[in-house]
Structures are given as C-alpha cells and as structure tokens.
Amino acid sequence: MAIDTKIAASGVGLTQSAGPRKINLAGGKGEESFADMVASAAKDAVATGHKGEGTSMQGIAKQADLVDVVTAVSNAELTLQTVVTVRDRVIQAYQDIIRMPI
Amino acid sequence: MVELIKASKISASGLKAQAERLRVISENLANAGSTAKVQGQDPYRRKLVTFANELDRALGARTVKVRQVTQDKSEFIKRFDPGHPAADKDGYVLTPNVNPLIELADLREAQRSYEANLSAIEISKSMVQRTVELLRS
Numbered sequence A: 001m002a003i004d005t006k007i008a009a010s011g012v013g014l015t016q017s018a019g020p021r022k023i024n025l026a027g028g029k030g031e032e033s034f035a036d037m038v039a040s041a042a043k044d045a046v047a048t049g050h051k052g053e054g055t056s057m058q059g060i061a062k063q064a065d066l067v068d069v070v071t072a073v074s075n076a077e078l079t080l081q082t083v084v085t086v087r088d089r090v091i092q093a094y095q096d097i098i099r100m101p102i
Numbered sequence B: 001m002v003e004l005i006k007a008s009k010i011s012a013s014g015l016k017a018q019a020e021r022l023r024v025i026s027e028n029l030a031n032a033g034s035t036a037k038v039q040g041q042d043p044y045r046r047k048l049v050t051f052a053n054e055l056d057r058a059l060g061a062r063t064v065k066v067r068q069v070t071q072d073k074s075e076f077i078k079r080f081d082p083g084h085p086a087a088d089k090d091g092y093v094l095t096p097n098v099n100p101l102i103e104l105a106d107l108r109e110a111q112r113s114y115e116a117n118l119s120a121i122e123i124s125k126s127m128v129q130r131t132v133e134l135l136r137s
Helices: A002-024 A029-060 A066-098 B002-030 B100-133
Strands: B047-056 B061-071 B077-080 B092-095
Touching: A029 A066, A066 B002, A066 B100, B002 B047, B002 B061, B002 B100
Parallel strands: none
Antiparallel strands: B047 B061, B077 B092
C-alpha cells in the first residue's frame, strides 16, 4: 500500500512539475516528449509496484514461492528508488529555474 | 538497468531449481533407513535431480529448471538382520541405495550453488542502486 501511494505521489509530482515547464518554456516539442517519457516511466513504476504487492499478498496466502515474492518486491523497490530519484532531480531543476533572479 | 533486472530473474530461477534439489536430497537422507514392509518388496529408492535450461521468451534468456526427478537404478544394499520383518530366508534385508556421505556432498553442492545465485542477485541489485545513486548528490 505504502509503495502505491508513494509512486502515485511521485507521479503527481512529475506531472505537476512537467506541466508548468511546458508553459514557461513556450511548449517546445522536446519538453512535451520528456513529460511523456516521465509519465510512462511513472506508469511502469506503478505497474511494477502493483505486481510486487500482488505477489506479496499471494506469498502471505502461501500461494507464491518466497523467491518470487523477493524478486517482485526488490524489483518494485528498485523501480521506486529510480522514480523517486528522477522526480527529485526534476523538481530540483524546476526549483532552480524558479529561484533564478530575473 | 533492464539487463540487471533480467539477471536477477535468471538467478531467481537458479534459486528455485536448487531449492527443489535440496528437497530431493533431504528426501533421500530422511529415507536412508526406510526398508520394505514385507519380504519381496523394494525399499526406498534413491532419487536424482537433473536440470535443464529453458528459454524464457519474456526475458529473452535461458533460465534453469528441474528437468525431472529420476530414480537411481543402482543395487540396493544388503544387510544381515534376521529379526527384520522384511528379511529373506537367509536373514538379509534390502536397505535403500542411499549413501549418506554422497547425499551430504550433494547437499553441500546445492548449498554452494544457491549461495552463488544469491550473490549474483545481490550484486545486480546493488549495481542498479549504485547507478541510481549517480543521480543524487
């Protein structure tokens, strides 16, 4: 559950940070495709998180092998780390632009 | 990144295969003294595990799996024990063709192989993490 909400939050953060960027930077096509890329990465992350959770639940119900649970959960963990790091980086870049003296 | 995650999945298949091997070895060890109930029947027969590689199309790589669990066709060991219910007219009992020393060696090999796969998973995971770390700082 926690993984889900964190990924969802990171997804929201990404789209919010990507939205103003388009307007600020006069909506270049490169920006748009970057936002798309980030959005699809976030979707993949959510899917991986769901898979990890589903396998964990099956593992608790003794329907899945422990090895499957471990691989699914560590995959979800790695994807979450990647998404969170990229999001932090994007937000940091955005904040740097905001703080820039005009 | 994707390759490293694939690597950990391949190693996971190795973990499963070795776990099944461990199960069969412990079956052999536990049944090392299981004789027949009456004369003329066979005692426990030692089981063997063979492995096979299997193409995982989703991964695009060859994973390992247990091909089949076969039976060891070697002779049973004869032991002189006239009081045993399964003893023949000369007083000999057929005992399983399990040699605990060989089973222990197999056990150790399975353990080493399992550990090797675990290390491969750990390494691929830490490599992904270290790559992500590059973005921080």
